[in-house]
């Protein structure tokens with residue numbers, strides 16, 4: 001068997017969590033031999049055919065360049081960096097709030113060093129307070145958080161700068177998948193598609209794309225895991241002017257609503273003013289997402305955001321991932337990918353077809369298949385989403401217009417979570433699990449912070465602290 005060598009620390013996954021683990025280790029202890037193994041391409045070679053050649057169909061590349069490669073799933077995001085512990089992860093389950101906020105600010109300062117903007121949108125202004133009040137009057141709850149919008153193009157440049165910095169400090173290996181994690185007398189043995197790697201410390205940061213694989217590895221290694229939730233919904237697209245009075249103030253509004261009919265929570269997620277709706281390939285299934293550029297020349301006239309309903313299962317079913325995938329597969333079966341429907345058609349019980357879509361005042365930014373989302377989403381989800389749209393219409397009149405577009409489905413998978421210490425170490429010594437793949441984060445800020453936590457713990461152990 002080919003050997004890729006022996007290292008002090010092995011990092012699985014080159015998303016923001018793995019990157020920050022590598023960055024912090026190289027800074028705290030430059031003499032440590034660290035290897036980061038990534039299944040996808042390096043940042044300069046990542047390219048999705050849909051984006052590069054503006055093709056409609058996903059050709060299901062062996063490794064999806066949107067989800068995999070240096071920068072992970074966040075590389076083509078527009079980098080909305082949230083300064084909060086209220087959403088974007090569950091690090092509060094492990095560390096005190098102040099410590100997490102310090103880490104989030106620390107990561108931001110590193111990002112700024114690599115070219116991130118210093119402009120922050122705050123919810124602490126008088127206008128934001130007025131918005132919060134107006135929302136409350138309509139039973140909508142605006143979550144408070146400062147947010148930075150790095151912008152799709154800048155986010156990528158920052159990652160390129162980090163890559164250039166890191167490439168001489170730690171070993172970066174691309175197009176190499178870790179296939180198996182084994183315990184060894186002196187640490188861990190990783191079987192990879194490029195050969196074996198031995199390491200004393202192991203940091204697993206496989207992201208959502210590696211979550212199923214990682215959960216199988218945890219089972220095999222005897223690590224207990226807890227199942228998380230799955231969030232299912234649609235992406236809404238409407239004229240930017242409808243939400244302008246909100247997005248100009250808080251940029252991204254996180255609004256939560258409890259529906260009257262079922263008592264379910266529905267929330268807005270990932271709001272993209274003047275943005276674009278995009279497809280996302282999750283293990284061959286096409287789901288929907290969105291982003292926006294910070295360069296005004298690249299902006300669209302629409303704003304998009306997700307409306308998500310959370311599902312947690314108790315007994316006997318415990319595979320939320322499969323449930324989400326099953327629903328996404330229905331839209332793929334009916335539309336060959338993502339479906340789009342006008343809100344008015346949905347309420348009327350009519351399918352949106354090419355003709356009806358061509359008459360829409362809202363011009364879609366994604367070339368999706370016109371169809372009928374009520375044939376895809378369970379009735380309960382559909383009712384919840386419709387009720388939420390009418391609630392939003394009260395604070396952003398025009399949301400419930402006939403031509404508001406709904407794309408489906410948007411699914412947010414959360415990985416199963418192994419038991420972890422406050423340093424994010426599993427029950428196996430010197431084996432850490434971080435980021436979205438460990439089920440403890442679901443956003444850039446907390447994912448990066450989790451990498452710093454693991455790195456500091458390892459550096460401390462090496463130093464004998």
Ligand SMILES: Cc1cc2nc3c(=O)[nH]c(=O)nc-3n(C[C@H](O)[C@H](O)[C@H](O)COP(=O)(O)OP(=O)(O)OC[C@H]3O[C@@H](n4cnc5c(N)ncnc54)[C@H](O)[C@@H]3O)c2cc1C
Pocket residue numbers: 012013014015016017018037038039040067068069070071072073074075076077078079080081082088176177178179205206207208209210211213270280289290291434435436437441442443444445447
């Ligand atoms: C389109 C889109 C837009 C988003 N926008 C935002 C946003 O604006 N703000 C925000 O906070 N969050 C956003 N997110 C979420 C954010 O990107 C994630 O929370 C973040 O990327 C998680 O980082 P991670 O390092 O844990 O995992 P990932 O970024 O998923 O990285 C994991 C990496 O591990 C690699 N990997 C997996 N398994 C293996 C294996 N066995 N061997 C080798 N390598 C492996 C994968 O190839 C991948 O590159 C967005 C996500 C998407 C998809």
